[in-house]
Amino acid sequence: MAEPQKSQFAQIEEEMLEVWGKEQTFQKSLEQREGAPYFSFYDGPPFANGLPHFGHSLVTSIKDSMLRYKTMRGYHVPRRNGWDCHGLPVEFAIEKQFGVSGKKQIVDLGLEKFNAACRDSIFAYKADWEQFLQRIGRWSEYDNYYATVDTNYTESVWWVLSQVHKKGLLYRGYKSMPYCPRCETPLSNFEVNDGYKDNVSDPSLYVKFKLKDEEAYLLAWTTTPWSLPGNAAVAVNPSEQYVYVNLTNDNGRPETLILSKKRLQILDKIDYNVVKEAKGEELIGLSYEPLFQLKDLDQHAGHEKLYRVWPAAFVSVEDGSGVLHVAPAFGEDDLTLGQESGLPVLSTIDASGKIKGGIGFDDVEGKFFKGADRPIVEFLTTKGLVFAAETFQHTYPFCWRCETPLLYYAISAWFVKVSAIKSELLKTAEEINWTPAHIKNGRFGKWLEGARDWGISRNRYWGAPLPIWVNEQDENDYIVVESIAKLQELAGGQANLDDLHRPFIDKVTFEKDGKTYRRIEEVLDCWFESGSMAVA
Numbered sequence: 001m002a003e004p005q006k007s008q009f010a011q012i013e014e015e016m017l018e019v020w021g022k023e024q025t026f027q028k029s030l031e032q033r034e035g036a037p038y039f040s041f042y043d044g045p046p047f048a049n050g051l052p053h054f055g056h057s058l059v060t061s062i063k064d065s066m067l068r069y070k071t072m073r074g075y076h077v078p079r080r081n082g083w084d085c086h087g088l089p090v091e092f093a094i095e096k097q098f099g100v101s102g103k104k105q106i107v108d109l110g111l112e113k114f115n116a117a118c119r120d121s122i123f124a125y126k127a128d129w130e131q132f133l134q135r136i137g138r139w140s141e142y143d144n145y146y147a148t149v150d151t152n153y154t155e156s157v158w159w160v161l162s163q164v165h166k167k168g169l170l171y172r173g174y175k176s177m178p179y180c181p182r183c184e185t186p187l188s189n190f191e192v193n194d195g196y197k198d199n200v201s202d203p204s205l206y207v208k209f210k211l212k213d214e215e216a217y218l219l220a221w222t223t224t225p226w227s228l229p230g231n232a233a234v235a236v237n238p239s240e241q242y243v244y245v246n247l248t249n250d251n252g253r254p255e256t257l258i259l260s261k262k263r264l265q266i267l268d269k270i271d272y273n274v275v276k277e278a279k280g281e282e283l284i285g286l287s288y289e290p291l292f293q294l295k296d297l298d299q300h301a302g303h304e305k306l307y308r309v310w311p312a313a314f315v316s317v318e319d320g321s322g323v324l325h326v327a328p329a330f331g332e333d334d335l336t337l338g339q340e341s342g343l344p345v346l347s348t349i350d351a352s353g354k355i356k357g358g359i360g361f362d363d364v365e366g367k368f369f370k371g372a373d374r375p376i377v378e379f380l381t382t383k384g385l386v387f388a389a390e391t392f393q394h395t396y397p398f399c400w401r402c403e404t405p406l407l408y409y410a411i412s413a414w415f416v417k418v419s420a421i422k423s424e425l426l427k428t429a430e431e432i433n434w435t436p437a438h439i440k441n442g443r444f445g446k447w448l449e450g451a452r453d454w455g456i457s458r459n460r461y462w463g464a465p466l467p468i469w470v471n472e473q474d475e476n477d478y479i480v481v482e483s484i485a486k487l488q489e490l491a492g493g494q495a496n497l498d499d500l501h502r503p504f505i506d507k508v509t510f511e512k513d514g515k516t517y518r519r520i521e522e523v524l525d526c527w528f529e530s531g532s533m534a535v536a
């Protein structure tokens, strides 16, 4: 059989590319327009540790057409290639290469070795990318490229962050992340999606919160008894109906419970009387007695707001009791509600998933969180605070690496206060000529309207280090360093700043006014880096 023939179109394209190459057509198109009106073009840099795919060819063709059009209209349109080099895609490939995963194993392997391998891998497919882009006919300066791994690029990103800080838009807060306590690392959402298991047996517990000023209990449902010591509030849906019901409890005593009217079916097997109805919003502000007596509560900002009923539209009346146990340390919605209400984050579990001391129930101290479920249910039962305890089967996420059950964990993180500049962002978006026009008020506009503060720190390794040095004695005293020169000045000219990556940058400490400053461990979200390209 004869060799398959290349199509005529493909041959014409290749001939054209050869002419452009020989005659330096792109370079000439720039030279001829030196001094003409400038058309600036910003392109999000792609990763070169993986191969391009169809989606890239579509987008790159559109960009190229636009720039050629502007060029033909007489504009000067310089364009440079750039490469995104940091972040999880690179780290995952290297974890695989070494057969390690999670914080413990990476630290055991050594950050220096890990990051060196990351650096070696970032341009693995650069030549393939360039060949792909050039074959499509994308005009760009391929040799004069920039990379987010470059020291001067990182320095620009530091400067951007220092400007954010100067404007009062940088702060430290909490972020609820799916977390593996064995790997001691937060997981991304797509990692979590890999690890769901069906038919997992867990407790189904109806627990009673005794109101302070009434002889009545709020009946809440939870599948995570281990999180109950971290309870900070109870939430109800303000627009739903709630009922007070009288019944006889297991000890033969009369008792009043409060639950959603739509959830009365959970009392099906019991004799009860509805004695009162109230809208959810009427319950707001009621105080209840905490299930656990935590030590040193008054050291938490906002402690005076603890143990009350709060409104939350996300409280479902489709399952449970319509009354939600809120533990800001252990749930995404819980943390959001806690932050909006100024509630403290009660972290009753340590980074390795073990129950901390000082929760008023020493028997579970040091136990792995899942192992604390049963003793906690027994403890509450003896105090007469359990209405019903059963087990049920549901779908639960596990760590895809080590099969440990995950938990949502509020980890300390750094944020850009996007909420403070949202109206300005919306105003600016209004002036942009969007293509296609419908995304202005559609997909993008909606996203902007719902924009929340941006968590920009990552508890990872291969990334631009956050330029924040914290006073060892006082975590609220910190310095955001804007440049290499500034850092060198602070370090008394003694620091080796040839490579700004971890672990080298972690060794840079300095003294100021008799206080020692040490860098926080986190690196920057690589989206903050690629988003800084216009400045860098």
Ligand SMILES: [Zn+2]
Binding pocket: 102, 180, 181, 182, 183, 184, 399, 400, 401, 402, 403, 404
């Ligand atoms: Zn794990």
